[in-house]
Structures are given as C-alpha cells and as structure tokens.
Amino acid sequence: MQKIFGFAWRGKSGVTQWEKGTMSLLKGAASGEQPMAGWLEGEPMYTDRQLVIRHTVPTNGLSFAGTIDVMNADQVASALISQLDQGLPLHLELSRVEFSDVSGIRAFVLAAECADARNRIVLHGLPSLLQRVITVVGWADLPGLEICSCSAG
Ligand SMILES: [Zn+2]
Numbered sequence: 001m002q003k004i005f006g007f008a009w010r011g012k013s014g015v016t017q018w019e020k021g022t023m024s025l026l027k028g029a030a031s032g033e034q035p036m037a038g039w040l041e042g043e044p045m046y047t048d049r050q051l052v053i054r055h056t057v058p059t060n061g062l063s064f065a066g067t068i069d070v071m072n073a074d075q076v077a078s079a080l081i082s083q084l085d086q087g088l089p090l091h092l093e094l095s096r097v098e099f100s101d102v103s104g105i106r107a108f109v110l111a112a113e114c115a116d117a118r119n120r121i122v123l124h125g126l127p128s129l130l131q132r133v134i135t136v137v138g139w140a141d142l143p144g145l146e147i148c149s150c151s152a153g
Contacts, residue, residue, distance in 0.1 A: 068104030095125030115144030
C-alpha cells in the first residue's frame with residue numbers, strides 16, 4: 001500500500017487528526033481509471049469530530065475522510081452546495097469515508113438535486129455498499145449525480 005496521505009486516525013479520542021503538511025497527492029483508484037489521481041489535497045473546508053472535508057487542486061473537487069451520519073449530514077449538504085457554482089463537475093473523493101448512514105447518502109442526493117449535468121457531482125471511490133444503495137433507490141439516475149467507474153465494487 002502506498003502511504004501518501006497525511007492522514008492519521010487517533011482511535012482513543014475518536015478525533016480525526018491531519019498530520020502536518022498542507023498538500024498531499026490523492027491516490028489513484030485500484031482499477032485502471034484514475035480521474036482523481038494526481039489531484040492535490042488542499043486546506044480543510046469543513047472539520048468536525050468525525051469528518052474532514054478538504055479542498056482539492058484543481059479547485060472543483062473535495063476529499064472526504066471519516067464518518068457521515070445524522071450528526072453532520074446537514075453540514076455536508078451545505079458544504080457540497082456551496083461548491084456547485086463553479087460551472088464544472090464537482091469531483092468527490094470518498095475512498096476514505098469509513099461510514100455513512102442513509103442521512104449521509106441523502107446529503108449527497110440533496111446536493112445533486114441542486115446540480116445539473118454541467119455542474120454535476122461525480123462520486124469517486126464510493127464504497128460498494130453505498131453505491132448499491134444509491135443505485136437501487138434510483139438516485140444514480142439523477143442528472144446531477146454521476147458515480148465514477150473507479151468506485152469500489
Ligand atoms: Zn473515479
């Protein structure tokens with residue numbers, strides 16, 4: 001395993017901590033297609049006890065690490081919607097989301113409902129279970145939502 005993220009999990013406190021270093025390279029997907037490989041991670045744009053959302057370079061992306069649930073789903077939706085005005089697809093790196101309940105999924109869908117094909121939300125590295133849920137309930141058909149083929153499963 002390559003270890004190029006400046007990411008460490010502190011189990012005892014349950015607090016997610018980022019090690020020093022402002023930028024780190026996003027890893028590529030295990031499969032052949034790697035749309036977000038080579039993107040840089042930038043400054044955090046949202047942090048709470050269980051989740052860190054970081055800006056990326058190029059700027060039309062966000063990387064997620066941690067847990068999304070009813071405690072922060074509203075903030076996640078707001079964070080996503082705030083990034084939709086760039087006139088470009090918004091790419092999300094989700095391979096380090098350890099857990100998301102249905103309210104977390106709903107946050108992505110809510111944001112996607114505010115998007116259209118031009119500024120659609122593209123999910124990368126989505127855990128296979130979440131991908132299945134989104135597909136089964138038909139949310140994958142939203143014009144504002146795209147699940148990249150690099151997603152797990
Ligand atoms: Zn992808």
